[in-house]
Amino acid sequence: MKPVNHYLAIESSCDDTSVAVVDSEGFVLGMLNQSQDYLHQKFQGVVPEIAYRNHAEVLLPLIDELIKKTALPWDKIQGICVTSRPGLVGALMVGVVTAQSLGYLLKKPVYAVNHLHGHILAPFLKDQQFNGQEPGGDQSYGPAFLFEEPHLCLAVSGGHTSIYKIEGWGNFKVLGTTLDDAAGEALDKFSQMIGLGFPGGALVDRASRTGDAFAFQFAKPFQREDLMMSFSGIKSAAARKISTLTPSQIQSKQADLCASFQREVIHQLVVQLQRAQELTGLRKISVTGGVSANSLLRQEVRQWCKSQGFGLAIPPARYCTDNAAMIGLAGIYHHKAGGLPMALDESVAASSIDGDFL
Numbered sequence: 001m002k003p004v005n006h007y008l009a010i011e012s013s014c015d016d017t018s019v020a021v022v023d024s025e026g027f028v029l030g031m032l033n034q035s036q037d038y039l040h041q042k043f044q045g046v047v048p049e050i051a052y053r054n055h056a057e058v059l060l061p062l063i064d065e066l067i068k069k070t071a072l073p074w075d076k077i078q079g080i081c082v083t084s085r086p087g088l089v090g091a092l093m094v095g096v097v098t099a100q101s102l103g104y105l106l107k108k109p110v111y112a113v114n115h116l117h118g119h120i121l122a123p124f125l126k127d128q129q130f131n132g133q134e135p136g137g138d139q140s141y142g143p144a145f146l147f148e149e150p151h152l153c154l155a156v157s158g159g160h161t162s163i164y165k166i167e168g169w170g171n172f173k174v175l176g177t178t179l180d181d182a183a184g185e186a187l188d189k190f191s192q193m194i195g196l197g198f199p200g201g202a203l204v205d206r207a208s209r210t211g212d213a214f215a216f217q218f219a220k221p222f223q224r225e226d227l228m229m230s231f232s233g234i235k236s237a238a239a240r241k242i243s244t245l246t247p248s249q250i251q252s253k254q255a256d257l258c259a260s261f262q263r264e265v266i267h268q269l270v271v272q273l274q275r276a277q278e279l280t281g282l283r284k285i286s287v288t289g290g291v292s293a294n295s296l297l298r299q300e301v302r303q304w305c306k307s308q309g310f311g312l313a314i315p316p317a318r319y320c321t322d323n324a325a326m327i328g329l330a331g332i333y334h335h336k337a338g339g340l341p342m343a344l345d346e347s348v349a350a351s352s353i354d355g356d357f358l
């Protein structure tokens with residue numbers, strides 16, 4: 001039997017501090033998250049300086065709690081995986097300096113992970129309770145197919161919106177991407193415009209449930225010859241429409257505004273994913289990133305895959321939004337493919353770097 005190795009993973013690239021223990025088979029043994037939403041809410045967006053300081057305060061206690069919770073002695077941890085790019089430089093520094101210090105003291109290798117590689121691997125995590133059957137509700141999760149099998153991946157978050165053709169680790173081909181804003185960014189800005197708050201995506205999703213998705217049409221119906229996407233047009237059209245409404249109209253029409261905006265954003269993602277499927281003929285689909293927690297996107301993609309008999313890997317919300325478990329799995333793949341540990345003087349980067357095959 002193959003020996004199973006355990007890795008500690010750290011994610012601190014933006015405003016979530018997350019730590020996890022993941023094994024070399026992709027099982028998550030434990031994960032703890034600390035959201036900073038309550039600190040950034042009054043500024044309607046992430047304030048980098050506040051984010052750095054909060055990561056520095058909470059990261060070590062969180063690791064300590066996780067190690068106690070998983071009851072795994074340090075000598076059973078083979079390595080440490082940490083997000084080193086892309087993200088807020090100060091926030092990344094907190095994670096990397098912590099990982100490097102622990103690695104140096106405990107003589108463990110540290111693997112630097114691209115945050116986006118984490119999102120691409122997230123649908124292939126497994127929960128401890130997962131028994132090899134189809135995903136069972138929110139209690140346990142396991143993917144419908146293996147990461148190594150050729151598949152299409154829609155990665156959609158606050159910073160990225162891309163469709164990839166994936167044929168194993170390092171074999172990622174961008175088929176389409178956004179020409180401007182990421183879908184999550186557009187949802188966040190829209191939420192701000194109508195005074196709904198921060199972070200916007202989840203609030204727009206919730207408000208949409210009682211709204212009429214066809215009450216407003218913001219942008220022209222979506223039509224493109226290629227697989228590119230664009231969300232700034234919908235955002236500007238929504239801003240123009242909202243500027244014609246009084247605050248009380250915005251308030252009374254909040255659910256309709258949200259449902260209509262959400263419909264236009266999600267429609268574009270689904271249409272382009274479907275076109276990518278037609279062009280490639282791939283019958284396995286993964287959907288990941290913060291926006292993949294969206295209930296309309298999940299419903300549409302599930303229905304489509306079911307009706308066509310496609311395999312679908314879409315993780316539960318805990319692995320959609322930023323989390324350390326996905327960083328652990330990406331670090332494990334990097335290491336398995338012969339990737340070297342981070343040098344002590346290796347630093348963080350605000351964007352992806354050469355060799356990230358993205």
Ligand code: KG4
Pocket residue numbers: 014156157158159160183184185187188199200201202205289290291292293294295320321322
């Ligand atoms: O992956 P993520 O946590 O961080 C980035 O890497 O960007 O994604 C955050 C994005 C935010 O824009 C947030 O508004 C969006 O994901 N988001 C959602 C939902 N939950 C989070 N968007 C739509 N519906 C949701 N339920």
Ligand code: ZN
Pocket residue numbers: 115119157158289290321322
């Ligand atoms: Zn992310």
